[in-house]
Amino acid sequence: MSERRRLGTLPLALSTVQIERLMRLGRAVIETEAQAVAALAERVDDSFALACRYMLACEGRIVVLGMGKSGHIGSKIAATLASTGSPAFFVHPGEASHGDLGMITARDVVLAISNSGETEELLTILPVLKRLGVPLIALTGRADSTLARSADVHLDVSVTTEACPLGLAPTASTTAALAMGDALAIALLEQRGFTAEDFARSHPGGRLGRRLLLHxxxxxxxxxxxxxxxxxxxxxxxxxxxxxxxxxxxxxxxxxxxxxxxxxxxxxxxxxxxxxxxxxxxxxxxxxxxxxxxxxxxxxxxxxxxxxxxxxxxxxxxxxxxxxxxxxxxxxxxxxxxx
CATH class of the missing domain: 3.10.580.10 (CBS-domain)
Structure with a gap:
């Protein structure tokens, strides 16, 4: 069906004023999230470097944890780390309490994401992580939270305001967490001397993999x-x-x-x-x-x-x-x- 036909079947007609308001709200969201990410630059400090040191010294895997929207961000961060030379995988904190915690070993490093720093499912497994002696890196929006205070390294990903006009849906906060995760992955990539050929080997099915691996x-x-x-x-x-x-x-x-x-x-x-x-x-x-x-x-x-x-x-x-x-x-x- 053509774009014209699809639009022609819409039951709701919008006025010029309404259309302009939609575009204005869209731009406001992007501007809010851009400001949240820009504010992170000043927080790439000694704590960031220490987090990188833990990850570089990791003899096992970087295990990323997060619930809800933070879990979706964590899954993407784990995928980015894994594809750029830092072996990583995502574990759902709720499932961790029911057996998946066995996936984490003393050779690993845990990267936990929670905007509030009080996510119940994460706090439940903290004692087990402590007994394992696993280095814990926390990305939270509250430095005084339980998760932040329990971590070996805390990275501040707080935002002034969410892009959601209700201040409820995680928007700017999840974008900030994702950007900090990308910053960690790329910093590690550079330090490891990871090359385009290395990237291609982990993406053999993609166009880059074919260009760099196919003879x-x-x-x-x-x-x-x-x-x-x-x-x-x-x-x-x-x-x-x-x-x-x-x-x-x-x-x-x-x-x-x-x-x-x-x-x-x-x-x-x-x-x-x-x-x-x-x-x-x-x-x-x-x-x-x-x-x-x-x-x-x-x-x-x-x-x-x-x-x-x-x-x-x-x-x-x-x-x-x-x-x-x-x-x-x-x-x-x-x-x-x-x-």
């Missing part, structure tokens, strides 16, 4: 699927090989199997423009030589960049000795989602 050998055509003709083959026979393999090109090989050049769709068009007789002319007379090649061990993204730089749509793949081992074109890279 030419993973996507190229090999064996009988590689278009190739011997030197001296006529242009017509070379064209037949190109049609059979469907890559828009064919390699031209010497008697010993060495690569002499490549014959492409472009070479064919140029030959026809010159009136070349395709039935009798050897392909060697119209092929491109030397030709652009790439190693099988190169990253697939390097093949994309090489094709773009040389304005070509296909590449022959060679080994370290320059022997033909494969072929690929831009369609192969598109199918692999590298492009």
């Amino acid at each position: 030419v050998a993973d996507v190229m055509h090999q064996g009988e699927r590689v278009p190739a003709v011997p030197s001296g083959t006529t242009v017509l026979k070379a064209l037949e090989e190109m049609s059979r393999k469907g890559l828009g090109m064919t390699a031209v090989l010497a008697a010993d199997g060495g690569l002499l050049g490549v014959f492409t769709d472009g070479d064919l068009r140029r030959a026809l423009d010159r009136g070349v007789e395709v039935r009798h002319t050897p392909v060697d007379a119209v092929m491109t030589s030397p030709c652009v090649t790439i190693r099988s061990g190169a990253l697939a993204i390097e093949a994309v960049q090489l094709m773009e730089m040389r304005a070509i749509n296909g590449l022959l793949v060679v080994d370290s000795a320059g022997r033909l081992v494969g072929a690929l074109n831009m369609h192969d890279l598109l199918r692999a989602s590298v492009v």
Whole structure:
């Protein structure tokens, strides 16, 4: 259904004044939350550095705890930590009291999130955490709260006001907690020397993972699927090989199997423009030589960049000795989602 039809079925018509009020409220929420996040910068202090030290020294996992909206924020923080080189997972405090507390070991560090610092489910498991001797880092909006006073490190994520006009729904406070969690994750990432390649290894299914992990050998055509003709083959026979393999090109090989050049769709068009007789002319007379090649061990993204730089749509793949081992074109890279 089109956007116009969906809007046309709405039962409620809004006046210009009402529409402007909606937009004004939306902007006010964003401004309130932006101010809450900006205020955190001054609180990145010695306590923040100490929290990072605990996490860097952690021999187990960073266990993130939080109830309600804080739990949703905690789950996201745990995911960010895990994907940036700091192994972490989220545990629901309510479930922790019914068996999941066994997931936390003395080798771990606990990051607990509670705006009030008095969340009952978190306070219930504090004695157990203390007996384990697990370092506790608390993100709260109240430095005098039970959770803050019980923690080894307290990070202040308090806000002046919630973005909710009723002052009830967690909005600015959850945004502030999320920003502080991101600050911790990125600080740890930098200290650990975490690289784009490391990130890709934990995201093999994503576009970045494919760009940084996928090699030419993973996507190229090999064996009988590689278009190739011997030197001296006529242009017509070379064209037949190109049609059979469907890559828009064919390699031209010497008697010993060495690569002499490549014959492409472009070479064919140029030959026809010159009136070349395709039935009798050897392909060697119209092929491109030397030709652009790439190693099988190169990253697939390097093949994309090489094709773009040389304005070509296909590449022959060679080994370290320059022997033909494969072929690929831009369609192969598109199918692999590298492009």
